[in-house]
Amino acid sequence: MRVTLLFWLFLGHFLSLGQSTLMVGNTLVNVDTVITGLDIPWEIIYGNDGYIWTTERKGIVSRINPTTGQKNVILDLTNSVYQQSEAGLLGMALHPDFENTPEVFLAYTYGAFNTIRERIVKYTFNGNILTNPVILIDDITGNTTHIGARFQFLPDTTILVSTGDAQNTSLPQNLNSLSGKILRMNPDGTIPFNNPNPLSYVYTHGHRNVQGMCLAPNGLVYISEHGASSDDEFQLLEPGRNYGWPNVEGFCNLPGEQSFCATNNIKEPLTVWTPTIAPSDVLWYDNPNFPEFDGKMLLSVLKDKRIIAITLSVDGTQYLSQAHYLNNQFGRIRDICIGPEKELYLATNGESWSNTNPNTHSILRLKVANAATLNGEILSKVNLFPNPTDGTLFLSGFTQTLKVEIYDLAGRKIRDIPQYTEGSPIDIKNLKSGIYNVLCEGKTQRFVKL
Numbered sequence: 001m002r003v004t005l006l007f008w009l010f011l012g013h014f015l016s017l018g019q020s021t022l023m024v025g026n027t028l029v030n031v032d033t034v035i036t037g038l039d040i041p042w043e044i045i046y047g048n049d050g051y052i053w054t055t056e057r058k059g060i061v062s063r064i065n066p067t068t069g070q071k072n073v074i075l076d077l078t079n080s081v082y083q084q085s086e087a088g089l090l091g092m093a094l095h096p097d098f099e100n101t102p103e104v105f106l107a108y109t110y111g112a113f114n115t116i117r118e119r120i121v122k123y124t125f126n127g128n129i130l131t132n133p134v135i136l137i138d139d140i141t142g143n144t145t146h147i148g149a150r151f152q153f154l155p156d157t158t159i160l161v162s163t164g165d166a167q168n169t170s171l172p173q174n175l176n177s178l179s180g181k182i183l184r185m186n187p188d189g190t191i192p193f194n195n196p197n198p199l200s201y202v203y204t205h206g207h208r209n210v211q212g213m214c215l216a217p218n219g220l221v222y223i224s225e226h227g228a229s230s231d232d233e234f235q236l237l238e239p240g241r242n243y244g245w246p247n248v249e250g251f252c253n254l255p256g257e258q259s260f261c262a263t264n265n266i267k268e269p270l271t272v273w274t275p276t277i278a279p280s281d282v283l284w285y286d287n288p289n290f291p292e293f294d295g296k297m298l299l300s301v302l303k304d305k306r307i308i309a310i311t312l313s314v315d316g317t318q319y320l321s322q323a324h325y326l327n328n329q330f331g332r333i334r335d336i337c338i339g340p341e342k343e344l345y346l347a348t349n350g351e352s353w354s355n356t357n358p359n360t361h362s363i364l365r366l367k368v369a370n371a372a373t374l375n376g377e378i379l380s381k382v383n384l385f386p387n388p389t390d391g392t393l394f395l396s397g398f399t400q401t402l403k404v405e406i407y408d409l410a411g412r413k414i415r416d417i418p419q420y421t422e423g424s425p426i427d428i429k430n431l432k433s434g435i436y437n438v439l440c441e442g443k444t445q446r447f448v449k450l
């Protein structure tokens, strides 16, 4: 009996650390553990340097090698950070031009005069560690929960950061408080001249606790927000708008809410979840080899322990539907980032909000399995070139003749080549400009016709 138990414990340990596969909808995905033994990894970012930049809530910033799993601590703030409950070192952002401007932005809580405050600070990466801290915004009212702290850079190199209501419901509607807001600043900490109020960091207000924020390729910013006992929200961000809390929860559907909404420039959510699910990261994903996630907005979910894939309208302004994946597979999922081959990394946060098993959390990698085989040989990659193209397309990377099909984005087949030989030209001069899918050996790739 004991031997059997040990066997299963060992097997479970092996499976948790080794590579395995699982089906996400109809897509076969390889799963492996990049690193384990972390303590509440809150933010993970796949840097242009090929490392996964990670914050742990207790106050650690590290660069993790995604191949070896080696973790190099580049900043230890455990003596500066106030870490209790949900508070601690939370969000992080890297400057968009990191090669020339190696700046790292952090949001964390600290103690001052027996109160909990929140700070936005910028460090410089010197190639080894983070140095030269510059406090950008200080003394924001904080608490043990409801702290926000998710960053997003905008194309004009201004930076958004969320703050929570700090358990004080009078703050989100008070434009003189920086709590319960999304703030916008320049990377040097100054207020952008074109903020809704050029004298204020406040970009939007009426927030309870925004923990997900994403600039999508369509130029729109989406956020996720924690409701109280109802109405977790998925929202479209518009500058100067009021997101309602605490006067409005979810949609403007109750009589008291409707009168408030009519006079307070309220932006209603795109969709809500009741009872609450605790959504965290929001991320746009694009990968035609992963149809369940392709062209979707992904949400990592803490309490309900899953990934939600949201389908939006073509113009991005309407919620259409959602699908749930990885249900209870990996515990609470805090954050997501994407690697150069469109592989997904998930930061897991254990099974309980109260972190009953610290230092057991992981970064997992999910990568579409290459199921296509040819004469028993794995067909690793079919290359399309040139891409974009002005009229002739070539495929390479194989020796046999292949069946090749070209589809437009509406799914209409516009070319069918039953016997394609490597390197032969495909004339597409008569196609309209736009994006097309090429299906070959069960894999889809995209090209752009100029």
Ligand SMILES: [Ca+2]
Binding pocket: 248, 249, 250, 251, 252, 253, 254, 257
């Ligand atoms: Ca409501």
